[in-house]
Each structure stands twice: as C-alpha cells, then as structure tokens.
Amino acid sequence: MTKTKLKTVTLELPASRDTLAELEIGTVVYLTGRIFTAREGVYKRAVEDGHGLPASREQMGSANFHCSPAARINEDGTLNVGAVTATASFRFAKWLDGWFELSGCNVIIGKGGMTSEIYKKSFVPANAIYLTTVGYGTGALLGRGIKSVVDAHWRNELGLAQAIWVLDVEKMGPFLVEGDIHGNSLFERENAKVAAGIEAAYEGTRPATMQRYGELDDKTKEVI
Amino acid sequence: MAIPIATLQTTAEELTAKAAIEIPADYLAGLEKLADIESGELSAFVIQAMLENYKAAEEDRRAMCGDTGCPRWYVKYGNEARIDGGPIALEAALRRATAQATHNIPLRPNRVHPLTRADHDNNVGMNAPEIEYAFHPDADWVDLTTVHKGGLFGTDYRMLFPGDGIEGIRRFFLDTLVAFGKRGLACQPAIVGIGLGGNKDTCMVLGKHAACLRTVGSVHPDPDIAQLEVELKELGNSIGMGAMGFMGSSMVVDCNIEAGYCHTGGMPMSVHMFCLSSRRATARVHADGHVEYRTDPEWFSAYSRRTTVEWDTPMAQAAE
Numbered sequence A: 001m002t003k004t005k006l007k008t009v010t011l012e013l014p015a016s017r018d019t020l021a022e023l024e025i026g027t028v029v030y031l032t033g034r035i036f037t038a039r040e041g042v043y044k045r046a047v048e049d050g051h052g053l054p055a056s057r058e059q060m061g062s063a064n065f066h067c068s069p070a071a072r073i074n075e076d077g078t079l080n081v082g083a084v085t086a087t088a089s090f091r092f093a094k095w096l097d098g099w100f101e102l103s104g105c106n107v108i109i110g111k112g113g114m115t116s117e118i119y120k121k122s123f124v125p126a127n128a129i130y131l132t133t134v135g136y137g138t139g140a141l142l143g144r145g146i147k148s149v150v151d152a153h154w155r156n157e158l159g160l161a162q163a164i165w166v167l168d169v170e171k172m173g174p175f176l177v178e179g180d181i182h183g184n185s186l187f188e189r190e191n192a193k194v195a196a197g198i199e200a201a202y203e204g205t206r207p208a209t210m211q212r213y214g215e216l217d218d219k220t221k222e223v224i
Numbered sequence B: 001m002a003i004p005i006a007t008l009q010t011t012a013e014e015l016t017a018k019a020a021i022e023i024p025a026d027y028l029a030g031l032e033k034l035a036d037i038e039s040g041e042l043s044a045f046v047i048q049a050m051l052e053n054y055k056a057a058e059e060d061r062r063a064m065c066g067d068t069g070c071p072r073w074y075v076k077y078g079n080e081a082r083i084d085g086g087p088i089a090l091e092a093a094l095r096r097a098t099a100q101a102t103h104n105i106p107l108r109p110n111r112v113h114p115l116t117r118a119d120h121d122n123n124v125g126m127n128a129p130e131i132e133y134a135f136h137p138d139a140d141w142v143d144l145t146t147v148h149k150g151g152l153f154g155t156d157y158r159m160l161f162p163g164d165g166i167e168g169i170r171r172f173f174l175d176t177l178v179a180f181g182k183r184g185l186a187c188q189p190a191i192v193g194i195g196l197g198g199n200k201d202t203c204m205v206l207g208k209h210a211a212c213l214r215t216v217g218s219v220h221p222d223p224d225i226a227q228l229e230v231e232l233k234e235l236g237n238s239i240g241m242g243a244m245g246f247m248g249s250s251m252v253v254d255c256n257i258e259a260g261y262c263h264t265g266g267m268p269m270s271v272h273m274f275c276l277s278s279r280r281a282t283a284r285v286h287a288d289g290h291v292e293y294r295t296d297p298e299w300f301s302a303y304s305r306r307t308t309v310e311w312d313t314p315m316a317q318a319a320e
C-alpha cells in the first residue's frame, strides 16, 4: 500500500449501504472481492439495446470498473490480464439510471468522476459511491491486485477491450473516494480551492483576437 | 550492407515492450524533482503511487498503464542506410511487431474503426499504427522509435495572430492546461509539447513531436524559443494545480516547443500533453545489424531544424 497520512481503508465487496456511508471523500480505498469491467459498449448493449446482462449479479459482482484491461486470451482459452487503467467516466452518465437498476451495483470505479449533479440525480437514489483511480496511470499496481480472472463475457460481440471482464481482486488499489453516499465530489471541492490560483495565473494574458463558436471562457467551469 | 528485416522486426517488438513497461529515466527524474517540492497532500499521494507503479511495472514486466494509448512508429533513415526489402518490407515488419507485441506483453487492443468500432484486437488497422519518417545526412543506420501516447485529452489547436503576441500564447497555453488539468483528465504532470507556426497540420505535428520525441531537460537551440520554454513551464506550475487537478504545484514536468515558419499573417499554436505514462523507446540499428537501445529519440537535429536553402554544415555539427 502507498504510504500516506491520508485515511486508508480496505473495502470488502459486496459492501452494505452502512459501510459505504462511512466513507468520506478523499479517503484512500483498497478493494477485496469481485468486480467487473463495463464501459460504453456494455452500457449501450445492456441498457440501450435491451440485452440485459450476461450473468447473474452474484456472478458479476457489485462494483463496476470503467475500464478495459490490457489482456489476452491464451491459446488454451485461459485469460490473462496484465494492467488495468480506468477510462474517463463522465461520458457514461446518460446510461446510468438504467444501469443501476439493471446491475444493482453500488460501487462505480473510474477515471475523473462525474459531477455532483449526476451523483445526486443517479448515485444517491441507488445508494452508490464513486471511487476514482489514482494517477491515472497506475495500471501495473492495479494489475497486481487481481487474484483471478473469472470470465470475459461478450468478447465476440464487443471485442477484447470492451468485453465484460469479471475479476476477483485482493487489496486492489489505491483508489480515492471521489463521490460519497450523499453525492459530494472531491474534485469539485478541489476545483474551488484551485480557482483563485487560476485567476492569478491568467493575469498578463489576453483573449484571442479571433473567437470560436461555443467557447467556454469562465475558468471556474469544467469542460466535462 | 543491407540491414536484415528480421533484425528490425525483433528490435521493434523489443521496443514496444520497453516503451510499455519502462518509464524513461529523464521523465522519472523530472517527476521526482516535482515530487520533492509538492506540498499538496493529495497531489503528493498521487505522484507517490505513480512512482510505485513504475517499479511494479518493471518488476513484473507488465504494462505501466492499462491504457495502451496509440502505439506508433517514427523511423529515421540515415542517407546511406539500406534495408533488406526496402521501406515496404520495413512497414510490414513494424505492423507485424505491433500485433505480436500487443498479444505477448499484453497490451490493450485500443485501435478500432471510428464508425463501426470493429477491433482487430492487435492495434493494427487502417492507417494504424502511423509510421512517420525523417532523414539524416552522412549516416548508414536506421533509428526506430515507438511512442505510445495516451489518446483522448490534453491536446488543442488554435489559430492565433501576430497581434495576439506572447500574452495570447500564454492564454492559450493556460486554457489547455486548465481545461484538461481539472480532474486530471490529461494525467499530469506532463511533458507539454507546443507547436508554434507552420500550417495547421505541421503545427499539430511539431507540437506532438515536441511532447513525445524530446526529453525532459532538452533545450531548443533558438534562444527566444528556449526562453519561452522556461517561462511557460514556470507558468504551468504556478497555477496551483497538481496531479489529478488537486491543489498543488506539479503540472508540467517540462515544456518543449518546436517551431516552423508560418504564413506572415498568422501564428498557429498547438498544445499537447504527454502524460504520466510518457512511453517512448528508441533503437539504432546499424548497417552491420548490431542494435543499441536508448530512450532519447534524438528526432530533432541541426539538420531537421535547418533554416537555409542548402545543407552544407560540416558533419560534426550535423550530428549535434
């Protein structure tokens, strides 16, 4: 585990609402239990195209990782996952309500989080929290946390990268609590702290002579 | 003597693994320097985790990042170099090496058809991997470089005008860093490459090369450009934003600028951020087939940046 003065916990999966409720934003988390990968290909197929999920909730686990692993299927059919790194989550918001209902997940893991608006709208009713990966390139460390690769669903339909990889993990991490059970966002808290510095850095600059349609020029806003 | 194609293919496979697994020493040293003075607790934690990640990758010989980015190739031909089967055979060898290494390491098969999303599961497809070329006078070797740059965030282009001046350059630089730095979308601290001038396409290419094919600590030979490199690096690290967009001071590991002569009325600019997984590896394959590995691509040279009509600078200077 990475040495730090930040509060650090190991979270066993599946986790109850009460356990998740104790996690504050900014807490360092390591995961033990079953997780599965799912990103846009899976969301579209499961939620939008109405295919549902390829296995039971018990078989898939209760934590959904927004990622696709660096993995291969060996000649004998066994599965090998080397490194895992999250992909940016904000792009998946439109499928979330249906996704929580379908999957029953209460932990979402990804890169960069979502907005507190989305947390309040979709995560809070589902009693779910959001964990962000760290770096974000800690693929090798996360890869080390994988105890076994249980299955790879929909690999023919979606390809290796977009397939659902079911993983049993032990002390996999580090992650940070980005969205807590009440829908607060660590990134938004940090954005507010950084805002004054941004304003100061812009002193002595000038807006471009030629503007662009659709330009966002308020630096307290985000582009996601 | 022609360089055997088999040597080039095995070298390319080895380079793909090196790039994916071993963080270049110049980037690592630059990151450690930022870590030493980082006072933001969360930002410092992120960098600490990354330093451990590089170690884990090398110990286990596994990819440092699960996102392979887009593996691609840069080939520099010595003017006297000859390859068995010529450039067509080399391109085939680089495509084979990419597919083979994707399976062996393994790397994530990232490359898909933009519309159908079809994936060959090997990082090879239409126009992928990209292969770019440069040439070098008075040499009989071939330099192969692979870069696996993360794909989605941290790059932008803008047509500025001479009247926008340095203030406009600073503004666009900050715009890009702030937009993609929040939440750490760009996976900073990054090597920030800037393209200045050229046409829109060359401006993008120069900036990307500046980010991916120059090392941390390298300095542009033009003193005006070198000064701007220093200034922008300081500016980026003074925003108050660190790793993952948390409060801190670690944003820019280094700033490299490459310039090209442009239209007299314009001043195009591009910004590129080469992330915490600044993956690059180079090998020089000599005419007699022996291979030397390194992490500095040495892509830019006095020859490539020449400003004169003729190239008649003495050999010693040409090698830089």
Ligand code: SF4
Binding pocket: A085, A086, A135, A136, A137, B065, B066, B067, B068, B069, B149, B150, B151, B186, B187, B275, B276, B277
């Ligand atoms: S930007 Fe770089 S470190 Fe971040 S996920 Fe992509 S390849 Fe990995």
